[in-house]
Amino acid sequence: MFQLKVSTQTWPIAGSFRIAHGSVHEIHVVRAEINDGRLTGYGECRPYPRYNETPISVTDQILAISKQIETGLTTDELQSLMPAGAARNAVDCALWDLRAKQTKIPVWQLLNLPKPRPRITAFTLSINTPKRMAEAALKAKQYPILKLKIDGLDGLHSCLAVLEVRPDVRLIIDANEALSPEELIQFRAALSSAPVLMIEQPLKADSFDLIDNSENALPILCADESLHTRSDLPELWGAGYRAVNVKLDKCGGLTEALALMRAAKSMGFSVMSGCMVGTSLAMAPMLMLESFADIIDMDGPLLLAKDVPNKLQYNGAVVNPPTPKLWG
Template structure:
């Protein structure tokens, strides 16, 4: 058997804008990988981790470098080789997920069963992202999201007038649960004082307040809100150094480099008694298929990537009443 690997880059427009502390996006370039054994095909999708210098074009080059090395392998063998051949990132993620999908198609098993989940996945409540903006704009976006059925809102903050933004969102969506993502922008702030104030506004969790490399500062504080690591946590090996600093980790398949490492990271976090959030980059539903399975036991789910684009792939996930579910049941 010979594996044939094809990769391409697709550009998908964002619905409106997507703005965080590091900048704004009006489109996203997605790496799409297909692996065929001549009879069956597996597909995967990755989004370059731009804050680590990845680009979609570099991801294509990474795929090209390993194509020959994986060609003579079975899908499970190719996944094992891939962990050593490529670093964690979008290229390995897209190829790893395509290989899992190929094996599921070859064996006739649903992916959830193949990875050891005991029963068919259930619909999940997902957070909806409110992009960084003026308090008035975030108020309006929060109101629209709440009216659309979203009960969990994730706010992008930047360390400047964040309390005003959160207060505006709370006014726009008074019943919503709120989590905030600082994207490393709170390095000069009193995190405890900020957390205490945000708690009064009903915030339930803070994501990545400090820049990567400054995590040790969290050892000397006691936050009234749980703090989750995002940019500081990519793979399972990161967990031991973070376990005494954070209360949870945000698992993203693009950061981890695929479903294989995401499953290992999930186990490592659970062993360290850390909570798990499963998130995503801007993406279509193709990238969410594997994340949806990892998220089945997560404390927080943030898989709204497809809902932030102007369009999704045909047959993608359904977003309704703040939940996401497959367009067709994952029972095959």
């Protein structure tokens, strides 16, 4: 018999964090712990209101399958038992962590993947005035890739202000669904020759027929809110997206994230390993899949005022793989 424990934790953000969907000063996470009587596997998720999730609803989802977990649920069985989302992510990651501890084999080896390497991570600047975002970019001079959050066409001024003070930087522009089709055209025209890697989720998640999908349109577009699982990929490609942001909380855990990344790469998408704001425990599983990622965006813990024990180690812009004491 296995024992399941579900808890909610609150973590303060260093300052505040503002995106087009709103501002937050703290985050609420749900942690799943699965114990076999000797060892415990851990998984953490962040319920996200944009996807109609709350700590209570996610906790209830996990507790609803407690009997299956306690009698020995596998990660494969979990995929059909729960829908993609934060709840399944917490359980899936806890099961993988427990299996690694039981077998004394790292998760990356269990998945037959290359050993995770240290990688450069993007660093996120939340929405502010152009002046403040330029100042923040200068303070973040150790990061060669910056993700700029914007909430409309005014964000173009912030992008240009950052590029003026950081001509060395490469940018990811993250609109979080805040642009209109007309504004997207203006953004692309203004930034077509700028060092912009991609524009992330410019339009509403269900706006698939409003994008200029010509092969030469730059910067390329990256799907975030529009992407959850493998089944979304064909429609995204047809709509003109050429990159995808894979997050554990959206796709429902490490198991689906691996399958999703493989499918995306086979179709020709660029892949970004992304995250919600969260602790190192929430980031660790995704770092097992770094070999599939063209871009790593694993700065979640850097935006918090404090972190878990045995946290991820960041050397400047480089995030190191997790130690076994943290996860996996």
